[in-house]
Amino acid sequence: MRVSSSGYRASLKTEAKTEPTRLTIHELVDAYRAGDTTPTAATEAYLARIAAHDEKIGAFLTVTRDEALSEARVSDERYRKGMPRGPLDGVPVALKDVFCTRRVRTTCGSKILSTFVPPYDATVVTRLRDAGAVVLGKTNMDEFAMGSSTEHSAFKPTHNPWDLARVPGGSSGGSAAAVAGDLAAAALGTDTGGSVRQPAAFCGVVGLKPTYGRVSRYGLIAFASSLDQVGPFTRDVQDCALVLEAIAGRDTNDSTSVDEPVPHYAAALTGNVRGLKIGVPKEYFTPGMDTDVERSVRDAIGVLEKLGATTQEISLPMTDYGIAVYYIIAPAEASSNLARYDGVKYGLRTPGARDLIDMMSRTRAAGFGAEVKRRIMLGTYALSAGYYDAYYGRAQKVRTLVRRDFERAFARVDVIVAPTTPGVSFKHGEKEDPIAMYLNDVFTVGGNLAGLPAVSVRCGFSAAGLPVGLQVIGRAFDESRVLRVAHAYEQATSWLDRRPQLR
Amino acid sequence: MVKPGLADAATMNYEVVIGLEVHAQLLTRSKMFCGCPTTFGAAPNTQTCPVCLGMPGVLPVINRRAIEFGVKTALAFGCRVNAACRFARKHYYYPDMPKNFQISQYEEPLAEEGWLDIDVAGRMKRIGIQRLHLEEDVGKLVHEGTLETAQASLVDYNRAGVPLMETVSKPEIGSPEEAAIYLKAFRAVLVYLGVCDGDMEKGSLRCDANISLRERGAKELGTKVEIKNLNSFRNVQHALEFEVRRQARALDAGEPIVQETRLWDADHGSTRSMRSKEFAHDYRYFPEPDLVPLELEQSFIAEARAGLPELPRAQRQRFVSQYGLPPYDADVLTQSRALAEYFEAAVRAFPNAKVVSNWVMSELLRVLPGDDETAIRETRITPSRLAGLLKLVDDGTISGKIAKDVFEKMLRSGDDAASIVEREGLTQVADTGALERIVDEVLAANPKPVDDFKKGKDAAKGALVGLVMKATQGKANPGLVNRILEQKLSKR
Numbered sequence: 001m002r003v004s005s006s007g008y009r010a011s012l013k014t015e016a017k018t019e020p021t022r023l024t025i026h027e028l029v030d031a032y033r034a035g036d037t038t039p040t041a042a043t044e045a046y047l048a049r050i051a052a053h054d055e056k057i058g059a060f061l062t063v064t065r066d067e068a069l070s071e072a073r074v075s076d077e078r079y080r081k082g083m084p085r086g087p088l089d090g091v092p093v094a095l096k097d098v099f100c101t102r103r104v105r106t107t108c109g110s111k112i113l114s115t116f117v118p119p120y121d122a123t124v125v126t127r128l129r130d131a132g133a134v135v136l137g138k139t140n141m142d143e144f145a146m147g148s149s150t151e152h153s154a155f156k157p158t159h160n161p162w163d164l165a166r167v168p169g170g171s172s173g174g175s176a177a178a179v180a181g182d183l184a185a186a187a188l189g190t191d192t193g194g195s196v197r198q199p200a201a202f203c204g205v206v207g208l209k210p211t212y213g214r215v216s217r218y219g220l221i222a223f224a225s226s227l228d229q230v231g232p233f234t235r236d237v238q239d240c241a242l243v244l245e246a247i248a249g250r251d252t253n254d255s256t257s258v259d260e261p262v263p264h265y266a267a268a269l270t271g272n273v274r275g276l277k278i279g280v281p282k283e284y285f286t287p288g289m290d291t292d293v294e295r296s297v298r299d300a301i302g303v304l305e306k307l308g309a310t311t312q313e314i315s316l317p318m319t320d321y322g323i324a325v326y327y328i329i330a331p332a333e334a335s336s337n338l339a340r341y342d343g344v345k346y347g348l349r350t351p352g353a354r355d356l357i358d359m360m361s362r363t364r365a366a367g368f369g370a371e372v373k374r375r376i377m378l379g380t381y382a383l384s385a386g387y388y389d390a391y392y393g394r395a396q397k398v399r400t401l402v403r404r405d406f407e408r409a410f411a412r413v414d415v416i417v418a419p420t421t422p423g424v425s426f427k428h429g430e431k432e433d434p435i436a437m438y439l440n441d442v443f444t445v446g447g448n449l450a451g452l453p454a455v456s457v458r459c460g461f462s463a464a465g466l467p468v469g470l471q472v473i474g475r476a477f478d479e480s481r482v483l484r485v486a487h488a489y490e491q492a493t494s495w496l497d498r499r500p501q502l503r
Numbered sequence: 504m505v506k507p508g509l510a511d512a513a514t515m516n517y518e519v520v521i522g523l524e525v526h527a528q529l530l531t532r533s534k535m536f537c538g539c540p541t542t543f544g545a546a547p548n549t550q551t552c553p554v555c556l557g558m559p560g561v562l563p564v565i566n567r568r569a570i571e572f573g574v575k576t577a578l579a580f581g582c583r584v585n586a587a588c589r590f591a592r593k594h595y596y597y598p599d600m601p602k603n604f605q606i607s608q609y610e611e612p613l614a615e616e617g618w619l620d621i622d623v624a625g626r627m628k629r630i631g632i633q634r635l636h637l638e639e640d641v642g643k644l645v646h647e648g649t650l651e652t653a654q655a656s657l658v659d660y661n662r663a664g665v666p667l668m669e670t671v672s673k674p675e676i677g678s679p680e681e682a683a684i685y686l687k688a689f690r691a692v693l694v695y696l697g698v699c700d701g702d703m704e705k706g707s708l709r710c711d712a713n714i715s716l717r718e719r720g721a722k723e724l725g726t727k728v729e730i731k732n733l734n735s736f737r738n739v740q741h742a743l744e745f746e747v748r749r750q751a752r753a754l755d756a757g758e759p760i761v762q763e764t765r766l767w768d769a770d771h772g773s774t775r776s777m778r779s780k781e782f783a784h785d786y787r788y789f790p791e792p793d794l795v796p797l798e799l800e801q802s803f804i805a806e807a808r809a810g811l812p813e814l815p816r817a818q819r820q821r822f823v824s825q826y827g828l829p830p831y832d833a834d835v836l837t838q839s840r841a842l843a844e845y846f847e848a849a850v851r852a853f854p855n856a857k858v859v860s861n862w863v864m865s866e867l868l869r870v871l872p873g874d875d876e877t878a879i880r881e882t883r884i885t886p887s888r889l890a891g892l893l894k895l896v897d898d899g900t901i902s903g904k905i906a907k908d909v910f911e912k913m914l915r916s917g918d919d920a921a922s923i924v925e926r927e928g929l930t931q932v933a934d935t936g937a938l939e940r941i942v943d944e945v946l947a948a949n950p951k952p953v954d955d956f957k958k959g960k961d962a963a964k965g966a967l968v969g970l971v972m973k974a975t976q977g978k979a980n981p982g983l984v985n986r987i988l989e990q991k992l993s994k995r
Contacts, residue, residue, distance in 0.1 A: 100560040113559065120553050122560060221559040225792035254562050255794050333792055336592050339603035340557045344658070356656075360596060383594075383787035392789060 020045045021182045022499075025091050025239040028185060032079050032090055039075035039090025042185075043068050043134050046092045050136065050183050053502050058158040059168075059178040061097050062105055063137035068092065071134045078132065087242045087266075089132030094184035096175045097138040098145055099125055099230075100219040108221045109141040109171075111154040112367025113347045122219020123254065124188060124230050124247045131246040136184050139174030143369045144338065145195055145223040147171050148440040149431065152371045157428060160203060161500040162466055166425040169199030169440075172233070176203040179233040180500060186243050187233040192223050193326050194421075194444025196231040197456040201420035201469020204458045204500075206240045206486070207233050209444075211476045212451030213258035215244075216251030222337040224330035225256075227448040236496060237457060237487035241265035244479060260477050268480035269487040274308030276485065279413030283319035284443050290423040296460030296468040297419045303492050304417065304485065314413060316405045319446060321398050323438055326445040328382050328395035334372075335379030341367060374434065403450045410475045415485050418443055420456040420469030443471060453479045457486045458495045467495075517716040517751050520724055521676035521743060522633075525689055526709040527668045527699040528640060529572045534664035535639040536563030536606060541666075543705060547645075547659035555639075555664035557601025562793045565590075569666040572698040573613045573637045574799065574807040576668060579692050579814055580632050582617030587798045588636075590791040595784045598658055599642040607638035607669075609788040611796075619672070620816055621688045623681055630685055631673035640665040668698070674713065674724065679743035683736045686710055691815040694874065695840045701874075703735050710739055715760070716750045725750075726760040730774055732767045742767035746774055818843055826856035835864055841879035845886050852890030855897075862889060866910050883917040884910065892920035904977055905929050929978060935987070938971075938979060942987050945970050956992055964988065 015022055016031035020042040023031065031037045047065055054060050075090035084090070097107050100118035107113045121129070128135070142152040150158040150173025158173040160166040161181035168177040172189025176199035179187050189196040191209035200207020208231045215230040222228060232243035245266065250259040280301060285294060305311055343349035343363030350366045353359030368376070382391035409416060421440055431437045447454040452473055459470035470489065474482035490496065534541055537554035554561040577584050591609035617632040642663035646653035670689070676682050690708055693699040700707050710733045715725035730746060733739045745767075750760055764783075765774040813821070815837050822833035822843075836846045842863070849859045867889070871878040884892075892913065896906045901924055912923050924930060946953055949970060955963035971984045 100558075106559070108559065116559065118553070118558065118560070120558075218562050219560040222793075253564060255564050256562075256792075332789065336594060336604055336787075336789070339594060339596070340559070340601060342596065342598070342603060344598045345556065345601060346558070356598065357596070380787065383789055385785045385787070388787075388789070 021049050021185075023185070024235045025088065025185050025242055028091060029084075029087055029089065032084070038079065039072040039092075039134060040069065042090065043072035043092050043136070046136055046184060049181075053181060054183060056159060056164055056502070057161055057177050057181050057183065058156050059139050059174045059181065059183055060094070060137045061107060061109075061140050061153075061155055061174065064104055064135055065137075067104070068134050068136050071129075075132050075134060085130070085132035086246070087131075088128065088246050090134060091132070091185050092134045092136050093128060093243075094136050094139045094175055094178045094187040095125060096141050096172050096187070096189045098141060098190050098221045098223075099138075099188065100221065101125055101135070101138065104138065106138065106221070107155070108145070109143040109153040109155065110341075110367065110369070110372070111348060112341045112363070113221075114154070116347045118219075120219065123216035123251045125219065127247050128188070133246075139172070139178055139187060141174055141189075142171035142195075143372050144221070144334065145171040145190055145192055145228075146334070146371050146375055148194070148198055148437050149426070149428075150174060150177075150199070151428060152369055154369055159428075160425050160466075161502060162204065163425065163464070166427050166466070167202065169202035169421075169425065171195040171199075172207075173199050173202075175233050176200055176205055176207065179203070179205045179235060181502060182499075185235070186239055188243075188247070189231055189233055190220055190223070191229055191231050191444075191448065192227045192330060193441040193448050196233065197420050197444050197447075197454060197469065197471060198440055200233055200456040201467065201471075202425040204467025204469075204495075204498075205233050205235060206237055206455065206457050206490075207231060207469075208240050208244060208455040208479070208483070209447055209453065210244060210248065210479055211258075211453045212448075213256055214260070214453070214477065214479065215247050216249075216254040216257045218251055218253040222333075224333040225337065226333060227326075227330055229448070237455070237483055237490050238266055238269055240455065241269060241483050241487075244483075248479075258477070263480055265480055265483055268484050270484060271488045271491050272308075273304060273485055273488045276309040276415065276481075277413040278304060278309050278311045278485070279314035279409050279416045280311055281314050281316045281319065281409070281416060281418055283316050284418035286422065286442075288422070289419070290462070292460075292462035293419050293421070293423060293468050296462075297417075297470055300459040300470045300489060300493075301417055303489055307488055307492055309485075311417075312413065314409045314416070316409060316416075316446065318398065318402045318405045319442075322402060322445040322449060323442055325395045325398045325402065325449060326441065327378065327438060328391050329399065329449075331375040331379030332382045332392050332395075333379065335376045335383065338368075338372070338376055343367075371434070399449050402446060406446070406450045406452060406473075414474075415478075415481060416473040417485070418471050418473070420444065420471040424462045424464070424466040424468060447473055452476055453482050455482050455486045457490055459489070459493070460495060461498070516718065517747075517754065518719050518721070519678055519743075519747055520674045520715050520717065520727075521679070521682050522674040522713040523672045523676065523682060523685060523689075523739075524711045524713070525670050525672075525686065526711075527670070527693055527701075528707040529569050529666040529668055529698055530700060531566055531568045531572065531666050533566060533568075535566050535569055535637070535666040536664055539664065543707075545661055547657070548661060550661040551663070555601065556660055557603075557663075563590075563606055563791070565794060565797065566666060569637055569668075570613070570797065570799070571803075571807055572666075572696070573635065573668055574804055575696050575811060576670070576693065576698055577614030577617065577635050578804070578808050578811060579696055580614075580617035580619055580635065580670070582614035582632060582635055584614045584799060584804050585611060586801075587611065587796050588613050589796045590637075590794045591788045592791050593638075593786045593788055595786060597641070598656070599644050599660075599663070601642070601660060601663055605638060605641065606791055606794075608636035610790075612636035619685065619688055619692070621681070621684050622816075623684060628681070630675050633671045633673050635668065635670045638667050638669060639663070640667045674715075674727075679740045679747060682712060682743050683740040686736055686739055688816065691838070694876075695812055695815050697840070706734065709734065712739065712743060714743055714746050714750070716747065716754060725754075726762050728760065728762065729764045730767055731764060731777065738767060738769055741769075741772065742774055745772065749774070812840060822846075826850065826860075828856055828860055832857075832860045832864065835868070835873065836860060838873045839876055839879065841876040842873045845879055848886035849889050852887050853893045853897075855893070858893060859889070862893060866907065870914060882914075884913050888913060888919050895920055895924060899980060900924065901929055902977065902979075902981060935983065938975075938983060938987055939991075941974050941979075942971055942984070942991055945974055946991060953992070964992070967992075
């Protein structure tokens with residue numbers, strides 16, 4: 001058992017002074033309040049660590065050093081006056097480069113936006129800033145969030161802090177690696193088919209995909225609008241609750257954000273799961289899956305049972321169709337969302353064109369990578385006259401069936417527990433076949449298609465010492481319960497004590 | 504080359520089938536999906552924000568007012584307003600459209616199945632309306648030189664995102680003239696509702712037409728051709744007239760009509776092919792995932808219905824029946840809601856409708872345009888002041904001629920008629936004694952007309968009346984002058 005995270009432990013006093021980058025958000029903020037360290041000291045420590053280690057990891061595309069330090073100084077002042085803004089004040093965070101940041105280059109991992117500097121902040125960025133968080137910089141990602149390894153970034157690959165030869169997962173690989181490598185106290189990512197949960201599993205951190213509509217998408221560069229959702233990466237579940245609370249809630253700029261009250265998520269972390277009904281979907285334990293993953297997840301289910309939860313096998317029969325449906329709907333929406341990158345208004349424009357259409361074609365040919373082009377073509381095809389009904393129309397119908405699968409399951413159980421991914425982190429270049437890459441998402445796309453909240457927490461290690469992720473899926477807007485289960489599990493085990501060794 | 508303006512026997516063999524698609528810019532203060540202003544004529548790209556510029560990461564938010572205007576219009580046309588409707592993305596690449604897709608409506612429009620009654624040669628004809636939907640306008644391209652030779656083109660996105668309402672008629676319009684009548688009647692309704700300024704020159708109202716010909720009595724529709732760029736009533740009619748002749752001649756010659764989009768060239772008075780069916784866009788419509796389906800509450804629709812004004816055609820008919828006005832007067836007076844309201848307010852204060860109508864048509868409309876709602880609502884000659892002026896004529900205080908001068912003075916000074924007449928001593932000379940003296944003087948000083956009159960020239964009397972009026976600076980009561988003159992002349 002870990003020591004209770006509520007309350008500031010005396011043993012952390014030294015760590016706060018010498019290595020503030022090792023602390024969770026709640027520990028760090030306690031240290032700020034106790035005067036053991038300051039936002040500026042912590043920000044400097046993070047910047048130093050980025051300078052020392054990010055060349056190896058490649059988590060950041062842009063480090064906003066000066067802005068971070070000036071924000072930290074303002075935060076120092078608030079603590080000095082005894083008026084911090086709340087549980088994120090002075091906390092150094094990283095943002096996936098998919099979020100628009102005013103006056104800070106935002107590339108979405110693409111050459112076509114390599115020079116794009118947004119004139120506005122995404123709503124989640126505004127909310128984090130309003131909460132006093134200090135933005136360290138923008139993190140690497142698969143181009144336009146299309147990928148599961150961060151190898152499809154137009155700029156550089158990101159390396160898994162647990163094994164630099166391996167991928168951090170994707171598409172939010174930079175954010176996951178930054179938190180795992182202690183290069184940021186927390187980070188934001190986006191999850192369209194698993195892009196927060198899968199890298200969280202690969203990097204052994206907590207990664208939450210909230211309910212669709214829980215967090216505003218305004219200012220998040222769209223990949224697939226009906227699936228995209230913003231989610232936090234943190235060291236532990238309590239931090240996850242704190243970040244979620246800060247970013248969740250209705251935004252008048254996003255018509256799909258829902259006007260549901262935002263609960264005090266951290267208060268839901270009681271450690272008590274007694275009597276909770278947990279469903280274990282049989283389709284999420286496939287014959288071909290990694291045995292280390294299966295063993296770790298089964299053990300984790302055993303831990304939850306010991307804590308007093310009851311488990312039962314359930315069936316989500318549409319699971320097999322999830323990937324197929326996802327790879328129609330997501331590319332279809334992407335082909336539309338990415339139509340605006342044409343060299344006319346911002347970003348890349350390829351010179352030497354004969355005429356307008358030639359300029360647009362050349363710009364898009366030069367500006368998009370192979371995976372993005374593949375998906376634009378897939379999606380364009382799926383929406384074309386004569387094919388719409390057979391592809392996009394049919395996929396939407398199956399999506400409804402996927403949603404019903406979950407509805408039926410949640411009539412019987414409170415949460416669903418399953419592996420986040422079928423395997424652990426793989427080596428760079430190992431999965432060159434796009435289909436093999438797509439199959440990484442097999443256990444995560446269901447949550448996106450049904451719009452449900454799901455978190456990934458560390459639940460063990462493979463024989464090679466790579467983290468394994470346990471996924472907890474809940475009913476719509478039931479993040480509190482999802483986090484309570486994950487937190488109870490985390491508190492009952494000691495997996496978080498292990499840290500990646502960076503030299 | 505087919506020459507326009509020539510009567511063509513060939514057209515007699517065919518029935519013309521026309522449908523119109525009208526795009527109307529809605530008079531909302533802000534754009535369809537963002538808060539930018541919609542004011543016309545601002546410096547390029549000053550009325551833009553990340554949303555209407557289609558920046559990465561932006562999301563649309565529906566303008567409630569635009570929905571309200573759409574619903575009002577739909578109700579005015581008797582359409583069924585759908586309880587739930589959806590926006591959809593329509594894709595094609597063009598730089599005036601920042602996202603390279605337009606947020607429009609496709610399978611689930613705002614409203615369907617309505618009609619517009621028009622008057623064709625004194626008879627009412629009902630034209631069906633298929634659908635009415637909302638969408639966003641695109642920006643404007645400015646070419647350096649002509650489109651063909653320009654070395655560069657600039658884009659102004661001020662117009663991008665302005666709310667547009669598209670209304671598609673059924674193919675029930677039977678002639679180019681009918682098309683122009685339909686468009687005028689359509690425009691009048693929109694202007695009455697206050698949802699569109701109807702200015703075709705500025706592009707607030709735009710029209711595309713679909714036209715096909717079929718042999719008289721045939722059941723199947725012929726191959727249709729779409730004509731774009733019809734930016735005035737006259738262009739609509741001329742382009743369709745041209746197209747009727749072109750298609751009729753082709754059919755007579757046994758040539759097939761090609762399904763295509765043609766562009767009207769007003770300078771050459773002809774249409775030319777823009778793109779054929781093979782090159783038609785595949786718009787790849789799909790439901791806009793950034794907007795939730797729009798569900799309209801019954802109370803919202805009921806409120807819009809309650810706020811509907813009397814529509815121009817009904818009002819025109821009422822002006823004829825209630826006030827006994829000639830149809831021509833009713834037409835003129837109902838060219839805008841403000842003018843009709845002005846007329847009715849004036850009639851309430853001075854209950855002689857024909858007199859009021861005459862004054863509004865000949866005097867008020869001489870100084871301001873009848874469709875300029877603001878000018879009419881803000882004119883210094885308010886309905887009650889016009890009525891005040893007409894009362895002075897009616898009770899003989901001033902003559903009709905003086906009244907016209909007073910009208911001018913009211914316009915300039917902003918004073919009411921009574922104070923102007925009082926201040927400037929314009930009251931008619933109705934004092935018989937005083938007038939008799941003046942008549943005597945005039946007769947004494949002008950022996951020639953007196954002589955002419957005696958010789959039987961009746962016209963000479965008119966000249967004498969004029970001289971008396973002149974001597975009184977127009978203030979004399981003309982009837983009284985006539986009577987006195989007759990008495991005096993008969994005594995001579």
